[in-house]
Amino acid sequence: MQKLVYVLFALVARIPLPLLHGLGNVLGWLGFYTSAKTRARIKQNVHFSKLAANDQAAEQLARAVSRETMKGALELPLAWTRSSAHIVSLFKEIHGWEYIQAALDQGQGLLLITPHLGSYDLAGRYISQHLPFLLTAMYRPPKLAWLEEVMNAGRVRDKGRTAPTNLQGVKQVMRALKQGEATIVLPDQVPSEGDGVWVRFFGRPAYTMTLAARLAKTPQVTTLFFCGQRLPHGRGFALHIAPLAGELTGDKVHDTQLINHNVEQWIARFPAQYLFGYNRFKGRPPADFDSSVN
Numbered sequence: 001m002q003k004l005v006y007v008l009f010a011l012v013a014r015i016p017l018p019l020l021h022g023l024g025n026v027l028g029w030l031g032f033y034t035s036a037k038t039r040a041r042i043k044q045n046v047h048f049s050k051l052a053a054n055d056q057a058a059e060q061l062a063r064a065v066s067r068e069t070m071k072g073a074l075e076l077p078l079a080w081t082r083s084s085a086h087i088v089s090l091f092k093e094i095h096g097w098e099y100i101q102a103a104l105d106q107g108q109g110l111l112l113i114t115p116h117l118g119s120y121d122l123a124g125r126y127i128s129q130h131l132p133f134l135l136t137a138m139y140r141p142p143k144l145a146w147l148e149e150v151m152n153a154g155r156v157r158d159k160g161r162t163a164p165t166n167l168q169g170v171k172q173v174m175r176a177l178k179q180g181e182a183t184i185v186l187p188d189q190v191p192s193e194g195d196g197v198w199v200r201f202f203g204r205p206a207y208t209m210t211l212a213a214r215l216a217k218t219p220q221v222t223t224l225f226f227c228g229q230r231l232p233h234g235r236g237f238a239l240h241i242a243p244l245a246g247e248l249t250g251d252k253v254h255d256t257q258l259i260n261h262n263v264e265q266w267i268a269r270f271p272a273q274y275l276f277g278y279n280r281f282k283g284r285p286p287a288d289f290d291s292s293v294n
Contacts, residue, residue: 080154
C-alpha cells in the first residue's frame with residue numbers, strides 16, 4: 001500500500017505548481033459546496049476570528065480558505081517526494097532570515113513555531129536545508145496509518161527529523177534544543193488532556209498546548225515564528241520569519257496566552273491560508289475559567 005501511495009504522490013508532485021494550485025482552487029470550491037460539515041466549521045471559525053469586515057467579506061474569506069486548504073493538501077506530495085533542492089527553488093522571497101543568522105552567530109538553538117498557516121512543510125524543508133545542523137519537527141501521527149510511513153519517509157531525509165507529539169517526542173526535541181539544534185512546533189494543535197491549559201484564541205476559550213511556551217524558556221534558545229506564504233497564481237512561496245512578540249514570564253497561563261496572541265497576529269496577516277476547517281475549539285472550559293484572561 002505504501003509503495004502505491006508513494007507512486008501516486010510522486011506523480012502528483014510532478015504537476016507544475018501553477019497547475020497544482022489551479023487544481024486546488026477547483027477541488028476547494030467543490031469541497032466547500034459539497035461538504036456541509038466542513039463549510040459550516042470554516043464559516044463558524046472565520047466568524048469567531050473577526051478578521052472579516054462584514055458578512056459578505058466573511059463569506060468570501062471562507063471560500064478562499066477552502067481553496068487554500070486544498071492547495072495545501074496537494075502540496076504534501078510535493079513536500080514529501082520532491083528533492084530538497086527543488087523545494088528550495090520554489091521560494092521566491094525570504095523575509096527575516098537575519099533573525100536565524102543572528103541565532104546561529106551566537107551559537108544558540110532554534111525553536112521555530114508555525115501555526116497551520118500556509119505551506120509549513122515546504123517552509124520547514126527550506127529552513128532545514130540552510131541550517132548547519134539537524135531540524136526536528138514534531139508531528140501528530142495521521143489517522144490513516146498507511147500514510148504515516150510515506151509522511152515520515154518524506155520528512156526524515158537530508159537534515160530533517162521528526163518527533164511524535166508524546167512524551168518521547170518531547171524529550172527528543174528538548175534534547176535537540178539543548179544540543180544547539182533546531183525544532184519546529186505547531187502550537188495550535190489541540191493537546192491531549194493534561195498537556196494544555198484553557199486560554200483564549202480569537203476571543204474564545206481554547207484548550208491550548210503549553211509545550212511551545214515551555215520550550216521557549218529553554219536557555220540558549222532563540223524563539224522565532226515563521227510562515228511559508230503561498231504566492232498567487234502558483235508563482236511559488238515566500239518565507240516570513242520574525243521573533244516572538246511579547247515577554248515570557250514563566251507563568252504557564254500567561255505564556256501560553258502569549259503564544260496564542262502571536263498565532264492570531266500571524267493568521268491576521270494571511271487569513272485565507274489558515275486551516276480554519278480544523279476543529280480548534282474542542283471541549284468546554286472548566287467552570288472556574290477566568291473569562292477576563294486575554
